[in-house]
Amino acid sequence: MSLTILIIDDEPYLPHQFARFLKKNNYEVFTAADGETGLMELQKNTIDLVLLDLRLPRQGGLEVLAQIRKLDPDVPVVMLTAYGDVQTAVAAMKLGAADYLLKGFDLAELLLVVQRALETSAMARELRVLRQELSNKYHFHYVVGQSERMRDVFDIVARVAPRDVSVLITGESGTGKEVIAHAIHEQSGRASGPFHALNCAAIAQNLLESELFGYEPYAFTDAKKQKRGLLELAEGGTLFLDEVGEMPLDMQAKLLRVLETRKFFRLGGSKEVHINVRVLAATNRDLEQAKGAGSFRSDLFFRLAVLTIHLPPLRERPGDILLFATRFIDDFNRTMGRNVRRIVPEAQQFLLRYSWPGNIRELKNVIERAMILSTSDEILPVHLPREIVGSVEVRDIQSLDPWEQWLNQRPIEPVSFEEVTARFEQHLLRWALETAQHNRTRAAELLGFGKYDQLRYLMRKHSIE
Ligand SMILES: Nc1ncnc2c1ncn2[C@@H]1O[C@H](COP(=O)(O)OP(=O)(O)OP(=O)(O)O)[C@@H](O)[C@H]1O
Numbered sequence: 112m113s114l115t116i117l118i119i120d121d122e123p124y125l126p127h128q129f130a131r132f133l134k135k136n137n138y139e140v141f142t143a144a145d146g147e148t149g150l151m152e153l154q155k156n157t158i159d160l161v162l163l164d165l166r167l168p169r170q171g172g173l174e175v176l177a178q179i180r181k182l183d184p185d186v187p188v189v190m191l192t193a194y195g196d197v198q199t200a201v202a203a204m205k206l207g208a209a210d211y212l213l214k215g216f217d218l219a220e221l222l223l224v225v226q227r228a229l230e231t232s233a234m235a236r237e238l239r240v241l242r243q244e245l246s247n248k249y250h251f252h253y254v255v256g257q258s259e260r261m262r263d264v265f266d267i268v269a270r271v272a273p274r275d276v277s278v279l280i281t282g283e284s285g286t287g288k289e290v291i292a293h294a295i296h297e298q299s300g301r302a303s304g305p306f307h308a309l310n311c312a313a314i315a316q317n318l319l320e321s322e323l324f325g326y327e328p329y330a331f332t333d334a335k336k337q338k339r340g341l342l343e344l345a346e347g348g349t350l351f352l353d354e355v356g357e358m359p360l361d362m363q364a365k366l367l368r369v370l371e372t373r374k375f376f377r378l379g380g381s382k383e384v385h386i387n388v389r390v391l392a393a394t395n396r397d398l399e400q401a402k403g404a405g406s407f408r409s410d411l412f413f414r415l416a417v418l419t420i421h422l423p424p425l426r427e428r429p430g431d432i433l434l435f436a437t438r439f440i441d442d443f444n445r446t447m448g449r450n451v452r453r454i455v456p457e458a459q460q461f462l463l464r465y466s467w468p469g470n471i472r473e474l475k476n477v478i479e480r481a482m483i484l485s486t487s488d489e490i491l492p493v494h495l496p497r498e499i500v501g502s503v504e505v506r507d508i509q510s511l512d513p514w515e516q517w518l519n520q521r522p523i524e525p526v527s528f529e530e531v532t533a534r535f536e537q538h539l540l541r542w543a544l545e546t547a548q549h550n551r552t553r554a555a556e557l558l559g560f561g562k563y564d565q566l567r568y569l570m571r572k573h574s575i576e
Pocket residue numbers: 249252253254255282283284285286287288289290291353393395471472475
């Protein structure tokens with residue numbers, strides 16, 4: 112994909128000489144003889160750099176620069192100035208120009224300044240993306256998990272990442288398919304390139320095409336300006352197509368063509384765009400079945416599924432549940448400024464017994480919610496949602512009714528009096544401590560203990576700190 116330069120200069124010959132030279136150096140070039148035309152070109156096309164003459168007819172260079180800044184605050188602008196104009200060039204730099212060239216410069220100098228300005232602006236863009244990703248809390252950390260099945264998955268990731276082939280990632284919703292796609296990208300030779308994701312199910316059919324392929328100005332009514340699609344934006348990197356099973360058949364045919372030829376046309380375009388992009392895809396549908404039923408093209412399936420990675424649902428790897436939970440607690444401690452240190456054993460049991468239909472995403476949400484509800488450094492059953500604690504209603508621990516309910520709902524079989532009363536004592540202690548925000552004297556009062564000693568005795572007995 113070549114970068115695009117716009118030259119705004121009214122001289123009769125020079126701009127064309129620059130344009131020829133820059134084209135030879137693999138840039139795409141537009142020229143404009145005045146500010147107005149230049150601004151129009153800027154709106155119509157995706158421009159990566161502007162070369163702007165300071166002395167222009169009608170609107171002067173500084174004025175045009177100010178307007179460019181308004182239209183596109185990020186595009187680097189290099190000013191072209193005559194010898195006597197250096198002061199104005201300095202003013203232009205203050206207005207945000209990236210650099211200036213004194214006329215009479217040679218072509219090698221032009222190339223150098225252009226390259227430098229483009230590099231600086233790419234770096235600024237990268238920095239912005241990085242900052243965004245950092246603030247995007249957990250995007251880049253992933254947990255490998257303890258279970259053998261997840262270790263196998265990460266082994267495969269490490270092996271397929273460096274091979275530049277398409278990988279199909281399958282698994283229920285929330286099992287971490289996008290996380291795995293990211294891990295493949297990060298461990299591949301494309302790690303320094305961009306990673307873009309597109310959810311094929313979350314986007315209307317007509318938009319899907321323009322999101323992928325981009326469009327030229329006036330390709331359709333709303334297209335005022337050229338737009339690059341994700342296939343182009345992911346140049347040198349990875350494009351992740353989530354829920355690819357939802358892609359309509361005609362789009363499947365178009366995607367297949369791109370994967371085969373590595374080139375395509377923007378919508379309404381007549382110039383072929385060549386790309387170097389690795390495509391990873393994911394689905395929570397059974398594509399083999401969809402293939403059989405005719406809703407997914409088998410030739411596309413084989414293109415996408417050169418290798419397949421299946422992510423097991425969380426319920427099939429209970430060994431990972433507490434590990435993920437702990438990891439999410441660490442993450443949320445950081446972002447919420449909290450210091451939650453443990454999930455009490457009863458709450459752990461609830462987490463382990465639950466079937467997690469929403470998989471890791473659901474676990475993460477449950478932990479976040481529990482941390483919001485907990486006012487201490489522990490997560491208790493009372494902080495877990497109803498579907499997880501089930502019929503053991505510990506929410507209203509202040510009343511004894513839930514315990515009656517619990518007793519009534521149990522199968523009729525002997526109970527250990529000591530065990531049940533011990534659990535009850537523990538719940539009461541935790542409730543009192545939490546309600547009293549860990550002020551022990553107040554907690555003792557809440558439990559009607561005349562002396563704090565009694566509370567201390569029970570806390571020791573149940574190892575509550
Ligand atoms: N290995 C992991 N380490 C850390 N977080 C993970 C891991 N796997 C999944 N998650 C977290 O779980 C959530 C769901 O993950 P992701 O979006 O990758 O799932 P998905 O399978 O692509 O879901 P869907 O099919 O609904 O798009 C995300 O918040 C992600 O950060």
